[in-house]
Amino acid sequence: MSYPLIFAGVTFSWPDGSPVLDGTDAVFTAGRTGLIGDNGAGKSTVLRLITGELVPTSGTITRAGDVAHLPQQLTLESGMTVAELLGIREKLDALAAIESGDPDPRHFTAVGDDWDVAARARALLDATGLTSVGLDREVGTLSGGEAVLTALIGIRLADTPLTVLDEPTNNLDREARARLRDLVAGWRGTLIVVSHDVELLELMDSTVELRDRQLTVYGGPYSLYREQLAREQAAAERAVRAAEQTLRVEKRQRVEAETKLARRRSYAKTDYLNKRKPKIIMNQRKTEAQVSAGKLREDLGRAVESAEQNLREQEARVRKEAHIRIDLPDPDVPAGRRLLEWVDDRGTAHVMQGPERVALTGRNGVGKTRLLETLHDGGESLPRLVAHTGRIGYLPQRLDHLDDDLDVFGCVRQAVPGADPQQVRANLARFLFTGDDIGRRVGDLSGGERFRVALARLLLADPPHQVLLLDEPTNNLDLNSIDAVVSALGNYHGGLVVVSHDDAFLERLGVDVRLEVGVDKRISRR
Structure with a gap:
């Protein structure tokens, strides 16, 4: 089975040494994937690695075709036309030249098989609610939401195998968000979306989390990711409690063993002083006891160290998400104020x-x-x-x-x-x-x-x-x-x-x- 995107042992660090990824492996499946993570974790950097704008410090990224990218902030020339933003200006010009009777082969090469590009662009604009947006309209007259939707329609028209979107709903109003979600819901090809918009993340087929410089793949939309995470954390907390119990048992066994050894040393010392057995036999038994005690301490020490290591590993699996909890001053606002x-x-x-x-x-x-x-x-x-x-x-x-x-x-x-x-x-x-x-x-x-x-x-x-x-x-x-x-x-x-x-x-x-x-x-x- 082939996958559209594979990270194999990928590490990336900035020139100042700040790490973003550390030997991570991840397989992105076809369909829609939500990429989530804390601010500053490096989600936008991961997108730039996917597009090829950045190169991994080590490891490989395998892509099944070209990648289109919609950045957080669109930088557009206000004088450019909607057709240019859609990426179809050259084809439209070539079609116009052919229709005027110009047989230059360059025009046919520019059009390729896309003879209905104008009709398809119009249909997508209309379906997205941009009925008033003409192909010759200047981008500078569009709202921010209209510009984002138009750019996304251009990517859709290009039918690029892999597309990445970086916070596409930021600064969009409710109507534009709804239209964008409709576009995403009907997306063909592989789509990777960085977003904190829960409604958009609910449209995803899978969720990938960037955390602790690793990419972890979860099946399903954001709500399913939360359910899976809750189950994992509950299991991790149970494992911590079990590891704590094991450590207590190992420590108790070590104390009990040391107590027994102390008693044996006391009895042996009494026998030696009272000369109850020949000196050579008592010395031999003393040596054997010391060897046995040393081995026992070594075994018990290893058991405690192993239990401590296991506890540290289990504790590392438990997320310590901090939440703001504070008793705020009373603003003195009675119900009738x-x-x-x-x-x-x-x-x-x-x-x-x-x-x-x-x-x-x-x-x-x-x-x-x-x-x-x-x-x-x-x-x-x-x-x-x-x-x-x-x-x-x-x-x-x-x-x-x-x-x-x-x-x-x-x-x-x-x-x-x-x-x-x-x-x-x-x-x-x-x-x-x-x-x-x-x-x-x-x-x-x-x-x-x-x-x-x-x-x-x-x-x-x-x-x-x-x-x-x-x-x-x-x-x-x-x-x-x-x-x-x-x-x-x-x-x-x-x-x-x-x-x-x-x-x-x-x-x-x-x-x-x-x-x-x-x-x-x-x-x-x-």
Whole structure:
């Protein structure tokens, strides 16, 4: 049986020595595969190895054909046409030349067997909901979601054997995400997708995890991977308990054996002093006893060492995933406290009372971010959304509000200047910053670590915020970091307004109300 992609003993390290893969073996099967792993683990690097942009330090990667790549950030010339983005401009020009009567063989070579490429491109654009996107339209007039979908359709048209997508749903609105998932669901060929979008990962035929510089293949979509992982971890924890019991038994047997040897030495010494047997016999027995005792100690020592080694191996199989657990300050938001008020598209006023959770949705570009910014900045009498408290915290999409030159401790201390330094350190530990971590420069943190700093500043503020505004908080976060956000917000007892296109995340937050902002800026309740 042939496979579209095989990693055989692949090692890759950056020039500075930072390792990404260490002798990993993995077989990717045909169909759709989700590639998951923590931020910074090297998922994008693995994709670049698959495309051939990077070369392994050692080992081999075998591909069953050409590879197409959709990167996280599309770099496009605004003046290029949709046909160019689709990769069919040359064929369309050749077809036009042939239809005009030009018999140059170059045109026929350019077209090949793809005489219906224009019709196929139009059909795919229409099926994806891009009915208004013409082949001669300039890419600069497309939305971000339309550009991503068009680029993906171009890969589909090329019918490349192997395709890799790097976080394709990042920054896409709900409608664009749904269309992209439809494209993925009907994909022909082998597709490898890096994503933290659970709904997209549920479309996968298999899941590959990058962890500890190894690629591990699991059958099935993300939910099945989670089930398999849970079973593995339960078995690993049982194995740890069994290994601990074995170690206790071996140590007890060694103590018991040493006790017996001590007693024998005591009896032998008494016999020697009382001269109960001839001296030559007692000396011989003493030598034999010493040899026997030495062998017994050696055997028992090996048994204990073996039990200790087995325990270390079993403990290494158990994942120690840290989660944010913290008792947050009380924001003093009783159930009847009016926090926000909005007017829906029918002119009806609605009120956020107490610790409600509101999702603010709508297509990209309708002004959701601007609305949150105005709320946070105390904008006067917003036409559709009004705040009734000044204690509002805001977590923007981009975390450039953090001072990169401060260390973690100093950055969080800014939000709680009157707090006891030891209490700040204790709280930082609950946000997974311990030891030397709190002295690290904010500018040197990974995206997930930077997000945790911003979250700590927001949730530990003094006085506590009565309303939190979160703008696309899961963008660019790995699945474990999203778990940390859900965990932290689970202990927050104020009002929450979240802009997000991630329905799975909103469901986990326990959203009470969903509001949609239309292109006319009107707010409707969904």
